[in-house]
Amino acid sequence: MAVSSRRLQKELMDIKKEGTPVGIELLKADDFSKWILSVEVLGDTVYKGEKFALMFRFDNQYPISAPAVQFVVDDKWSAPEHPICASILGSEWSPVLSVVSVCVTIQSMLASCKVCPCLTAHTRAALLTGRGFSSA
Amino acid sequence: MRPLMVPDPHCASCNGTFVERIENPADDPREFQHVDGAQWDDGALPAGMDAFFAGLQSILRGANPPPPPSVTASSSSTARPRSPEARRSSSDGIRPSTSSDQSFTGRNGPFTIRIERSNTPSGRMRTFVLGGPPVAPFTTGSGGEVPRLSQFTPRNPDGTQQDRPNITGPMLAQYLLALMGPGRAGDPFTDLLGGMFGPAGMPPGAESGRWGDYVFNQEALDQIISQIMENSNAHQPVPATEEIIEKLPREVLEEGSPLLEKDCAVCKDQFQLQTEDPDDHIIITLPCHHPFHQNCILPWLKNSGTCPVCRYQLVPQPASHAPGSQQRPGDSNNSSGSQTSDSSSSNNNNGGSGGGGGLLQNLVHFFANHGQQGSNNNADSGASSTGSSSTEQAPTTSSSASGPGRNQPSSGSAGSPNRSSQRNDDHLDVPGGWGEELD
Numbered sequence: 001m002a003v004s005s006r007r008l009q010k011e012l013m014d015i016k017k018e019g020t021p022v023g024i025e026l027l028k029a030d031d032f033s034k035w036i037l038s039v040e041v042l043g044d045t046v047y048k049g050e051k052f053a054l055m056f057r058f059d060n061q062y063p064i065s066a067p068a069v070q071f072v073v074d075d076k077w078s079a080p081e082h083p084i085c086a087s088i089l090g091s092e093w094s095p096v097l098s099v100v101s102v103c104v105t106i107q108s109m110l111a112s113c114k115v116c117p118c119l120t121a122h123t124r125a126a127l128l129t130g131r132g133f134s135s136a
Numbered sequence: 137m138r139p140l141m142v143p144d145p146h147c148a149s150c151n152g153t154f155v156e157r158i159e160n161p162a163d164d165p166r167e168f169q170h171v172d173g174a175q176w177d178d179g180a181l182p183a184g185m186d187a188f189f190a191g192l193q194s195i196l197r198g199a200n201p202p203p204p205p206s207v208t209a210s211s212s213s214t215a216r217p218r219s220p221e222a223r224r225s226s227s228d229g230i231r232p233s234t235s236s237d238q239s240f241t242g243r244n245g246p247f248t249i250r251i252e253r254s255n256t257p258s259g260r261m262r263t264f265v266l267g268g269p270p271v272a273p274f275t276t277g278s279g280g281e282v283p284r285l286s287q288f289t290p291r292n293p294d295g296t297q298q299d300r301p302n303i304t305g306p307m308l309a310q311y312l313l314a315l316m317g318p319g320r321a322g323d324p325f326t327d328l329l330g331g332m333f334g335p336a337g338m339p340p341g342a343e344s345g346r347w348g349d350y351v352f353n354q355e356a357l358d359q360i361i362s363q364i365m366e367n368s369n370a371h372q373p374v375p376a377t378e379e380i381i382e383k384l385p386r387e388v389l390e391e392g393s394p395l396l397e398k399d400c401a402v403c404k405d406q407f408q409l410q411t412e413d414p415d416d417h418i419i420i421t422l423p424c425h426h427p428f429h430q431n432c433i434l435p436w437l438k439n440s441g442t443c444p445v446c447r448y449q450l451v452p453q454p455a456s457h458a459p460g461s462q463q464r465p466g467d468s469n470n471s472s473g474s475q476t477s478d479s480s481s482s483n484n485n486n487g488g489s490g491g492g493g494g495l496l497q498n499l500v501h502f503f504a505n506h507g508q509q510g511s512n513n514n515a516d517s518g519a520s521s522t523g524s525s526s527t528e529q530a531p532t533t534s535s536s537a538s539g540p541g542r543n544q545p546s547s548g549s550a551g552s553p554n555r556s557s558q559r560n561d562d563h564l565d566v567p568g569g570w571g572e573e574l575d
Contacts, residue, residue: 003403010404063403064435065439094442095401095402095436096402096444096445
């Protein structure tokens, strides 16, 4: 089994065994190329009460290479291509990080940021009008 | 960079002021408007205009080798091809709204350039029409298939067109963008621009809606923005050299090894002996005492010479969050106001890829400044907009493609100092900086 699949399987097992941190849910992990998780921003922030869906895409270099992470809008998982511009997904990526830890980071970014610049006009409009992502 | 505010706003870099005092009354920029108007009334195009249209026409004709534009240019000043008399006879007609078309190309050509003049009760106006038959999105106007520039001119509340021709830079840019909009691949105008700058100046990806700094669809805009951000991100990790990797201590797992209680942080597996692959028994311990499977850590070290756990540097890495990184979000991710200049500077770094953009910019300047022949057309936004009229908003074309992100270069002292606060106020959607970057 490829290194990336083995690693992702381990992460998946950990999620199923130990659960995810508060506000983070695994929505879809049918294979080892694309996962979708939802992130709910906790605390009193501009995104209070909203739930965002994050799509993770992995290549077979994962975890050496960072996953491509972006917000997705509706349950068709379709959204404009707007990769998130967090440094940990670029030059600051480390294989120690995981899907869950990236979610926690983005959760914390959303909580600490007045307006998330990752959410460009299109995405944000869609997210805000739809009031985020309605998960199962 | 913050402007110094005492006593007047000063640029912290050049120490110049933002407000220009006009000492010579003859330089009053408002006078240019009058000159402009006079030229319109006279009916004479600025001298360069003839050459410009002739050149454009000749290119548009494509197949037939046209006469060199210089011929027309030289003749335009002496024997104008369109005499004012002939023009008056047609344009000073009784019905004010009738327009006289002046075709520069034959109608059989794929492209027409028309200059329309018409009289309104309050004054004359003239409309430039550049267009070709297959224009999809603008079929509702009076011009039929060809998008008319008049559709883009501001209108009075009652729907009539404004008295004066007021061709601003962004407006012209929008018009050109409409002409070249998506789904019109292969049309003459695209071919024109593509052909003009084909092998020499075109950046790769010109076919995908991008010419230099100018973009024609959302995708290309995103591309440019990510390029800007990558360029500014001079923090790419430095891989460890082969020599360093060779010298790392390796250890083969055996019974009783203390390593067996530890995990490899890359694959998250515990070190264990009962694996099929003997390579999994080879453990590399970095100088920071963090152990990894050799198979796990080597690909990473060839990517970045750091410890995945503690970021210990096996080779010196570029300063990532060094002092001054607070400035980075603002600088690199650019507030809305600085987007254009950022992209153009990154373009300059690429060297000569701005051909397409340069043409558009020149076009825009040509129209915006047509009343000011002799002043430098290539002035950049900072120079040309200082204290001058409202028609000079030329260099915002690339951001005008993004709609709400459009901005106007500050034309005086007010704009620049407020730039950062402006970003917070209007919540524009160009990626701005995180207030603080998180690890």
